[in-house]
Amino acid sequence: MDKPKSLGSNPEEVKSELARRAELISTRLKRTIEFANKLGKRGRQLKEAAEYYIAKSFWLNWRAIAALTGPSMDYLTPLDGRIMSFREFITEWVGAQFKRQLEDYGIELPWYWKYWEEETKWWHHSFELGIYLWRRTLNIHNRGPTPEERRWLEEKYPGWEENFGRYWDLYAKNYIEGRPPLPKTAPLLCNMCQVPLISIKPGRHVVIYQKEINGRVYNFCSPVCMWIFEQEVERYKGHMTYVDRMAAMKIKLSPEALTNIERLWDEIIWNMGFTEAGEAGLDPTNGAWALLYKEKDPEYQKRIAKWMEA
Template sequence: MPEPKSQAWEGLERQASRISARLRRTVEYAKRLGKGGSALKEAAEFYIAKSFWLNWRTIAALTGPSMDYLTPLDGRIMSFREFMVEWVGAQFKRQLEDYGIELPWFWRYWEEETKWWHHSFELVMYLWRRTSNIHNRGPTPEERRWLEEKYPGWEETFGRFWDLYAKNYIEGRPPLPKTAPLLCNMCQLPLISVKPGRHVVIYQKEYNGRLYNFCSPVCMWIWEQEKERYAGHMTYVDRLLAGKIKLSPEAMKSIERLWDEIIWHMGYTEFGEAGLDATNGAWALLYK
């Protein structure tokens, strides 16, 4: 008899099934649009591409760090990239083939992003952990060896940043930011700057006298197709810099007070809502 599947494996299957079902509904809806002529066919193809990309951003931001960083080593049955490419991506490709629809133009770019984007995002998420409600931590030496095995070159690209975070903790200076992150005007996620081989390019567009920033050519492309819809939107940081989020005079004198007021405005407190280091820095002491 085959061995029973682990809870972790069953959980991944359920998640892949939910993602696949969501994308299948998108494809089916777009296919119906496409039957209305060339204009609707073009709109349908855009709808598919946009839905896939924004779903990818959400999945990579939430599931990527959870699978590759926050799941204990003995509970990891595959890497996040393996999950996305072999399960989610493969199913999506089959769905498009079944309906005779071509892959989005950015498919190769997406495949490359599965190798690095969520690692870079985890660096950002840990540093700005107080602005989320996820208690985070850094990787242990054993987990770093696993990451290097699954993502060759991880240590060279990302390891040095975790070394710096650990060094700061050991020296009594827990790593916390002194600036606000620059957010993408499309997906609303931080513009991350760590990528294998080079720094990430910040994509920008000027429209009606305002400069818009994007994390990728895909987010910029989506925005360009519907610029009238998104042009007036301001990210949280945009509103902060524009003075639409009211802070006290004391916040301008102390970075600690500034971040306190930002998380209070978000509705978080230090008592279990604002993200903290889940180990209180114990992971960093392993490098002492």
């Protein structure tokens, strides 16, 4: 699976890469629909199973696409190489094609379609905030948006500044004050799709969906992931995320880690970012994007005062 990275350095490269990804996604979903359609013709019970199969497939594909292509398009691709926003891509090149494929077979859209359409406006922005904060748990590099890129984000996603810009302002403030933003906790993961639970909905804080089974609490990033889990409880209830295994002491730690909190985090979190090529998960600009706020964004100090007061 590809990792989040720039889609190219110019519009031609970006368009070519987007066309490739759209074709791969469309082909995968078409095969799912064709198989489900054949299955559905064998009786009512199998028809219901086929519709569930389609809904599940689209949702889990969406999670992977949003996590990989969303940050790539809207945060890591240079401004002069961007030909559209991620939301424009996913709704026009993927969502619309999926709808046509379903219509061709007379199949209704999944029940969560309206919810999905709303998620295309904000989910990958929340995800980018999370993977930047926990960047050292990953084997990819990441950076924050520059003032110019923020203006583009606000243009493409009206309300971005109010909903997500505040967090980047505070990340930048920490960098400027010599305190690079790094967490002291492990990210909580969805028990279905395995993405970090950092879904900051517009106007709200992080939303977590939970379900308790036999005394164990399962956490989900969305009502759709929880719904999929509920359809196949026996299949998924025994699975443990990395954080679940850590809490259950199933991850081997050194004796020093059990008495020294800094060593503990080194072993269970930061070491996740080491690769054969060396340490990954760093900010390649070393926070230079944050310094641009102080130098080139006249509204930065006003926003910081506003956020700190709030």
